Amino acid sequence: MKKTARRRLDLSGRVDLTHGSGGRAMAELIGQLFAAAFDNPYLAQGNDQAIVPPIGGRLAIATDSHVISPLFFPGSDIGSLAVHGTVNDLAMGGARPLYLSAGFILEEGLLLTDLQRIVESMAAAAREAGVAIVTGDTKVVERGKGDGVFISTTGVGVVPDGVNLSGANARAGDAILVSGTLGEHGMAVMSQRMSLGFASDIRSDSASLHTLADALLTACPSLRLMRDPTRGGLATTLNEIAAQSGVGMLLDETALPVSAPVRAACELLGLDPLYVANEGKLVAICAPGDAEAALAALRAHPLGHNAAIVGQVVEDAQHFVRVATAFGGERLLDWLSGEMLPRIC
Amino acid sequence: MKKTARRRLDLSGRVDLTHGSGGRAMAELIGQLFAAAFDNPYLAQGNDQAIVPPIGGRLAIATDSHVISPLFFPGSDIGSLAVHGTVNDLAMGGARPLYLSAGFILEEGLLLTDLQRIVESMAAAAREAGVAIVTGDTKVVERGKGDGVFISTTGVGVVPDGVNLSGANARAGDAILVSGTLGEHGMAVMSQRMSLGFASDIRSDSASLHTLADALLTACPSLRLMRDPTRGGLATTLNEIAAQSGVGMLLDETALPVSAPVRAACELLGLDPLYVANEGKLVAICAPGDAEAALAALRAHPLGHNAAIVGQVVEDAQHFVRVATAFGGERLLDWLSGEMLPRIC
Numbered sequence: 001m002k003k004t005a006r007r008r009l010d011l012s013g014r015v016d017l018t019h020g021s022g023g024r025a026m027a028e029l030i031g032q033l034f035a036a037a038f039d040n041p042y043l044a045q046g047n048d049q050a051i052v053p054p055i056g057g058r059l060a061i062a063t064d065s066h067v068i069s070p071l072f073f074p075g076s077d078i079g080s081l082a083v084h085g086t087v088n089d090l091a092m093g094g095a096r097p098l099y100l101s102a103g104f105i106l107e108e109g110l111l112l113t114d115l116q117r118i119v120e121s122m123a124a125a126a127r128e129a130g131v132a133i134v135t136g137d138t139k140v141v142e143r144g145k146g147d148g149v150f151i152s153t154t155g156v157g158v159v160p161d162g163v164n165l166s167g168a169n170a171r172a173g174d175a176i177l178v179s180g181t182l183g184e185h186g187m188a189v190m191s192q193r194m195s196l197g198f199a200s201d202i203r204s205d206s207a208s209l210h211t212l213a214d215a216l217l218t219a220c221p222s223l224r225l226m227r228d229p230t231r232g233g234l235a236t237t238l239n240e241i242a243a244q245s246g247v248g249m250l251l252d253e254t255a256l257p258v259s260a261p262v263r264a265a266c267e268l269l270g271l272d273p274l275y276v277a278n279e280g281k282l283v284a285i286c287a288p289g290d291a292e293a294a295l296a297a298l299r300a301h302p303l304g305h306n307a308a309i310v311g312q313v314v315e316d317a318q319h320f321v322r323v324a325t326a327f328g329g330e331r332l333l334d335w336l337s338g339e340m341l342p343r344i345c
Numbered sequence: 346m347k348k349t350a351r352r353r354l355d356l357s358g359r360v361d362l363t364h365g366s367g368g369r370a371m372a373e374l375i376g377q378l379f380a381a382a383f384d385n386p387y388l389a390q391g392n393d394q395a396i397v398p399p400i401g402g403r404l405a406i407a408t409d410s411h412v413i414s415p416l417f418f419p420g421s422d423i424g425s426l427a428v429h430g431t432v433n434d435l436a437m438g439g440a441r442p443l444y445l446s447a448g449f450i451l452e453e454g455l456l457l458t459d460l461q462r463i464v465e466s467m468a469a470a471a472r473e474a475g476v477a478i479v480t481g482d483t484k485v486v487e488r489g490k491g492d493g494v495f496i497s498t499t500g501v502g503v504v505p506d507g508v509n510l511s512g513a514n515a516r517a518g519d520a521i522l523v524s525g526t527l528g529e530h531g532m533a534v535m536s537q538r539m540s541l542g543f544a545s546d547i548r549s550d551s552a553s554l555h556t557l558a559d560a561l562l563t564a565c566p567s568l569r570l571m572r573d574p575t576r577g578g579l580a581t582t583l584n585e586i587a588a589q590s591g592v593g594m595l596l597d598e599t600a601l602p603v604s605a606p607v608r609a610a611c612e613l614l615g616l617d618p619l620y621v622a623n624e625g626k627l628v629a630i631c632a633p634g635d636a637e638a639a640l641a642a643l644r645a646h647p648l649g650h651n652a653a654i655v656g657q658v659v660e661d662a663q664h665f666v667r668v669a670t671a672f673g674g675e676r677l678l679d680w681l682s683g684e685m686l687p688r689i690c
Contacts, residue, residue: 047510064482
């Protein structure tokens with residue numbers, strides 16, 4: 001065997017099994033693609049763990065595995081989504097996001113230029129959110145045993161003293177707010193997947209919500225909880241909270257913000273926008289007396305200018321989520337029973 | 346839509362896309378399979394993030410994605426491996442492992458009984474290691490877009506004051522130790538994959554090494570670094586350290602512990618046991634004066650009774666890892682160039 005100098009990674013190629021071997025090809029991929037894009041002193045330690053300074057306060061830990069198909073879609077891609085998704089899971093707990101880890105499962109045959117585009121999108125999203133990607137792992141599976149790339153991200157953040165948000169905190173009488181129009185992420189992915197030209201003006205809302213969450217926390221002392229309505233949409237998220245808090249919810253259909261293109265695309269496909277995934281919106285619940293202040297704080301933020309008060313928490317031993325319709329009727333928003341939009345995140 | 350009482354999860358079935366929908370089937374899977382097995386107060390918070398008490402000290406963060414095939418193999422399975430792998434990445438940094446997150450990517454069609462077996466194995470490994478699985482995520486991909494189950498685990502641990510281990514710390518003259526016989530994990534998986542009956546007595550060494558690491562840290566004040574030689578085996582790990590520390594290494598072939606069954610299986614398959622993966626062994630490097638104390642500490646531990654001093658760190662501008670053979674010659678242990686054993690972890 002002859003020891004050779006480290007080669008330049010040839011980006012015109014494709015991922016093959018040697019990129020997951022632990023050997024030279026993997027070292028090249030990690031050093032020249034991942035480490036170059038994510039560059040920070042913790043990752044540069046170059047060990048199998050990153051060691052970061054003490055954190056003064058409670059820690060929030062969140063994880064998300066991303067399997068979205070297609071990998072690229074209007075407004076985002078799997079890379080930035082993998083950052084936003086986990087940053088948001090931290091932020092919804094009132095935490096300030098600090099560090100991310102990233103685990104990549106690559107399918108043999110993935111274009112290295114596609115991987116590079118995804119990694120650079122992740123790096124940009126992490127920089128924008130002020131989080132460092134401090135450690136990672138890369139595995140490669142044979143062609144037909146994966147689907148391009150799956151990315152699992154885990155985040156660590158710090159929870160300020162006095163912040164105690166939980167899905168179990170909603171009480172009858174509380175106000176329910178959403179930070180903007182619903183269903184954009186899901187419909188953007190669907191439109192890309194089904195080549196729906198008419199829906200080409202719908203872009204994913206994928207974004208990091210930690211500064212919006214922080215503004216809301218500051219403005220609203222009675223904030224009970226925040227949650228990002230991803231898979232299963234607003235309806236599923238509210239059902240989760242209703243069950244966790246032991247309450248019911250009553251929404252006002254006319255108050256629910258849905259853009260005209262999303263409404264049109266949903267009608268055509270027979271989908272309910274309240275069940276469609278969002279990746280840059282939050283649901284908040286607070287005491288009724290703070291609702292206007294909370295709304296103002298959301299609307300003052302670039303990611304919240306379409307925020308609305310959409311309903312209230314009610315007493316209900318059955319934990320139903322109901323919608324008062326524009327025509328004076330009422331419908332039940334049940335848990336999603338089947339699978340409407342697989343692999344949406 | 347009719348709201349129904351929560352059903353019992355039917356374990357005689359298979360994973361389908363509804364288990365990743367965010368809806369009722371996913372809630373049943375998470376509540377009745379994952380949460381029941383991993384039961385702890387942080388997971389029971391039931392939010393999209395776990396909030397844990399302040400940690401007094403530097404944090405270690407490590408992540409590993411596990412794609413091993415087959416899912417079950419002699420001595421372990423993907424579930425316990427996913428715990429051991431990440432616990433060990435923390436422990437090799439001198440950290441005490443505290444918390445794990447787990448991201449599951451399930452392939453449609455996976456038997457729910459297989460998933461249950463894997464989850465219970467993870468839970469048992471976590472209990473044994475004294476770590477809590479505090480948060481997680483589950484995604485489902487269509488048949489043919491995954492391979493049964495992939496598991497990404499991320500660990501958070503605390504690094505005691507004064508502990509500063511790194512692959513960059515090795516110095517010429519230092520002693521190199523391994524904690525036991527080499528190549529068991531890789532050969533156990535290979536024997537299962539290739540139905541090699543003769544190798545049926547080889548079992549994976551997969552184990553959590555944090556108590557072994559702790560014993561070594563206590564006994565050996567000059568400990569420079571520990572690392573677990575997984576993918577690519579001892580040879581690849583030593584090449585990484587040599588490059589990181591800017592040194593060479595010289596091993597004594599007669600001192601390298603390899604069991605007779607592993608040696609025989611490797612010979613038959615034309616494999617070098619020094620490149621075969623381990624999941625329950627560590628490499629340690631320390632000042633020569635501490636080598637005997639380090640060896641005694643390793644041998645006193647149940648996971649280290651076959652430990653050995655296997656060579657020394659030398660000056661070498663080319664960072665070569667060499668082996669002095671039993672016949673008085675010398676061979677170079679280069680970086681792994683191709684892929685010998687895909688999907689070994």
